[in-house]
Amino acid sequence: MGPERAPGLLAGDTFNLRLARRSLGLLALCLILLPFADLAVTTHDPWAELGRMLDGLLRPDFLATESLAHAIALTVGFALWGTLLGMLLGFPLALLFHRLRLVRGGCAFVRAIHELFWALLLLQVFGLSAVTAIAALALPYAGIFAKVYAEILELTPRAPVDALPEGTGRLSRFAYAELPMVWARLAGYTRYRFECAMRSSVLLGFVGLPTLGFHLESAFREGRYAEAGALLWMFYLLIASLGWWGHRRLLPWLALGSLFLLGPWPDVDATLLWRFVSVDLWPRPLLEGDWTGLWRWLGDIPDLLPAIGNTLLLGLLGTAGSLVVALLAWPLASRHFGNRITRVMGKGGLVLMRSTPELMLAFIFLLLLGPSMLPAWLALALHNGALIAFLVARHADAFTLDGPPLPATGRYAYALLPRLYDGLLALLFYRAETIIRETALLGMLGIATLGFHIDSSFAYLMFDQAFFLLLVTAGLNIAVDAIARRYRPRETSSHCDRRVPGDAAC
Numbered sequence: 001m002g003p004e005r006a007p008g009l010l011a012g013d014t015f016n017l018r019l020a021r022r023s024l025g026l027l028a029l030c031l032i033l034l035p036f037a038d039l040a041v042t043t044h045d046p047w048a049e050l051g052r053m054l055d056g057l058l059r060p061d062f063l064a065t066e067s068l069a070h071a072i073a074l075t076v077g078f079a080l081w082g083t084l085l086g087m088l089l090g091f092p093l094a095l096l097f098h099r100l101r102l103v104r105g106g107c108a109f110v111r112a113i114h115e116l117f118w119a120l121l122l123l124q125v126f127g128l129s130a131v132t133a134i135a136a137l138a139l140p141y142a143g144i145f146a147k148v149y150a151e152i153l154e155l156t157p158r159a160p161v162d163a164l165p166e167g168t169g170r171l172s173r174f175a176y177a178e179l180p181m182v183w184a185r186l187a188g189y190t191r192y193r194f195e196c197a198m199r200s201s202v203l204l205g206f207v208g209l210p211t212l213g214f215h216l217e218s219a220f221r222e223g224r225y226a227e228a229g230a231l232l233w234m235f236y237l238l239i240a241s242l243g244w245w246g247h248r249r250l251l252p253w254l255a256l257g258s259l260f261l262l263g264p265w266p267d268v269d270a271t272l273l274w275r276f277v278s279v280d281l282w283p284r285p286l287l288e289g290d291w292t293g294l295w296r297w298l299g300d301i302p303d304l305l306p307a308i309g310n311t312l313l314l315g316l317l318g319t320a321g322s323l324v325v326a327l328l329a330w331p332l333a334s335r336h337f338g339n340r341i342t343r344v345m346g347k348g349g350l351v352l353m354r355s356t357p358e359l360m361l362a363f364i365f366l367l368l369l370g371p372s373m374l375p376a377w378l379a380l381a382l383h384n385g386a387l388i389a390f391l392v393a394r395h396a397d398a399f400t401l402d403g404p405p406l407p408a409t410g411r412y413a414y415a416l417l418p419r420l421y422d423g424l425l426a427l428l429f430y431r432a433e434t435i436i437r438e439t440a441l442l443g444m445l446g447i448a449t450l451g452f453h454i455d456s457s458f459a460y461l462m463f464d465q466a467f468f469l470l471l472v473t474a475g476l477n478i479a480v481d482a483i484a485r486r487y488r489p490r491e492t493s494s495h496c497d498r499r500v501p502g503d504a505a506c
Contacts, residue, residue, distance in 0.1 A: 019425055022487055023323065030320035033313055039377070042370030049368050056225025057232065064227035065215050070261070072234065075211040077258030078130065078204065079197035082137025084255065086197075087190055089138065090145025097150035111143030112433075112477035113470055114441045115200045116359075117451070119207050120458045121470070125276055130262035133209050137197055145193065152185050153178065187248075195242055199357045202235060206359060206444065216360065220367060239355050281467040301465055302453065304472075311449040311476065314373055315432075315439040318380030322435070323428055325385025326392060330424075333393035336401065336411055347393070353386030358438045359445070366445050376442040376449075380435055388427045392420055422489045432484035433477060440473045450476070 043049065065071070096103045119136035126132045156178045205213025212235055219228035245254075285293030331337040332346025353361075358379045365375030401415050443451025450473045457466035 019421055019489060023425065026316075026323065027320055030316055033316065037313055037317060037377070038372045039374040040370070040372045041374065042372065043368065046368045052223070053225050053228075053364070053368070056227075056229040058229070059226055060230035060233055061226035062230040062234075064224065065219075065231060067210075068215075068231075068234070071210060071212050071215055072238065073258065073261050074130075074133075074209075075198065075201045075213075076238070076254065077262050078133040078137065078209075078211065079194060079201040080251065080255050080258060081130075081134045081262070082141060082201070083190070083194045083197045085134060085138035086141025086145055086193070089142035091149055093142065093146035094149035094153060097146050098154065103146070107143035107146045108478050108481070109143070109474050111140045111147070112437065112474035112481075113140060114437045115140055116203055116207055116441055116444065117454060117470055117473070119204055119209070120455065121467070123207065124280075124458070124463065125268065125273055126266050128208050128210075129264075129266045131266060133201070133204050133211075134262075136204065137200055141193065141197065145190075148189055149186060152182050152189065156181050191246070194246065195239060198239060198242070199355070203357050203359050206363075213360070217363065220364065236352065236355060240351075276463070280463045283464045283468070301468070303448070304453075304469075307443075307448060307450045307453055308472065308476065310373070310447070311436070311439050311443075311451075311473075312480075314376055314380070314442070314447070314449060315436045315480065317373070317377045318384065318435045318439060319428065319432055321377060321381025322384035322388060322431065323425075325381050326388040326424055326428070329385060329389035330392040330396065330420075331408075331412060333390060334396045334416075336396060336399075336416060337408055347390070350386045350390045350393075353382050354390055356383065358383045359441060362442050362445055371446045373447060376439070376445070376447050379442070380438060384428075384431050384435060388424060388431065391427060392424050395423055396420055426489045429484040429488040433481040436477045436480045440477075 062068075090107075093103055093107060097107065098104075115136050118139050119132055122132040122135050126135070201211055202213040202216070205211040205215065206217055208214065212231055216228060216231045216235075219225070219231060279287065283294055283297045285291070285297050329346075329350060333343060333350050335343065337343075338346070358376075361379035361383055362376045365378050369375050396416055399416065399419060401411065406415060440449055440451045440454075443449035443453070444455045446452065450469055454466050454469045454473070457463070457469060
């Protein structure tokens with residue numbers, strides 16, 4: 001026998017070593033594939049354009065946008081009714097979620113397709129109407145509510161249920177023993193989902209619905225940065241003040257009042273609707289049973305494999321970038337580092353990044369840097385990394401550091417990060433499903449992911465091709481989510497609840 005070899009640096013099967021191998025494997029794969037990504041900067045003077053944008057942000061013109069109040073009211077109304085209908089659909093599905101595979105599969109499908117893709121599909125039937133906006137939010141939210149509500153209900157303590165008299169009916173057990181125990185968590189998640197709906201409602205403006213996003217896109221695209229700055233500040237103010245105007249006692253009145261602004265409601269021809277669902281969305285060779293023609297039809301879809309490859313590549317880059325941003329940014333908002341001023345600035349920066357949707361960030365970076373994967377990568381990394389960093393900083397603040405005082409690098413590397421890293425990595429893998437959804441969506445900005453071809457198919461009225469690409473996108477998202485669940489840490493030493501991470505689900 002030869003001499004025994006010393007174990008490798010990351011050899012072993014301890015929990016921390018497994019986490020380190022997963023992280024380094026993710027970053028190594030990202031570096032290997034980086035040369036295949038189009039990360040070129042094609043604009044002439046991005047710094048000058050950035051200066052003009054910042055000037056508009058610092059000197060906003062709140063009087064430049066006509067019908068601003070109406071756009072705000074529509075943004076809130078769409079978000080409120082989309083959340084309400086999604087909740088009403090999702091809650092009964094949550095009760096069946098762990099019992100029926102069909103329910104789990106259906107929920108996974110509807111939430112795997114982004115709200116804007118649902119809007120593009122529904123536009124063909126309901127036009128630029130409130131029905132399109134509300135249904136585009138309610139459909140994926142029903143699947144999300146069903147999944148998260150089911151996970152919350154699964155965590156219900158069993159002691160109150162076991163204490164009920166023998167023979168108590170299932171409905172009575174649920175109403176009197178289970179639901180009161182988790183009501184606060186259900187309500188808290190619903191409030192957060194409404195905040196997510198506000199961001200999604202703004203994005204509906206990118207497909208022509210008259211929310212704040214419609215005016216934002218127009219202002220940025222035409223270089224009216226003072227107006228764009230005012231609209232951004234209004235959006236941030238809406239999100240920041242949600243706790244006041246979104247109080248549970250006010251929401252019913254807001255919902256009723258918004259109904260007077262959401263019309264007119266479209267007249268839908270049932271015959272045309274049935275034709276769209278049963279004929280227009282399906283390939284003609286499939287309807288005719290022509291399997292050879294179906295193969296030719298599939299071959300006519302342009303650049304399908306490159307689009308899937310670009311979607312996966314950008315999703316991988318976004319996930320790795322989010323990890324790096326989260327590792328660097330969470331100390332900015334933690335009480336264990338800096339002073340009061342730096343913490344307020346750091347927390348404010350993270351809140352702004354996590355509150356700005358990826359599509360909006362990517363659109364701004366696209367104007368600065370030109371069309372490539374770089375704007376999308378920056379948007380995915382900054383938004384998701386800031387969201388994870390904000391949550392990790394909040395968990396870090398729950399720890400008390402004992403022993404002799406350490407310098408900042410020591411507190412970070414030895415006292416806090418080992419206790420937080422499992423939760424951070426769990427949040428990152430939990431976000432993988434959302435990152436892939438957003439990656440496909442960013443193709444609407446001209447990046448050659450699946451979303452680019454979906455948007456083009458709708459633009460040329462090729463509904464069968466668009467629907468097929470939506471199915472591919474949903475399948476890809478479900479597959480990535482399954483892989484992420486496999487590699488998500490199952491143990492934890494931090495305060496992060498991985499199963500229902502709250503904000504991380506948005």
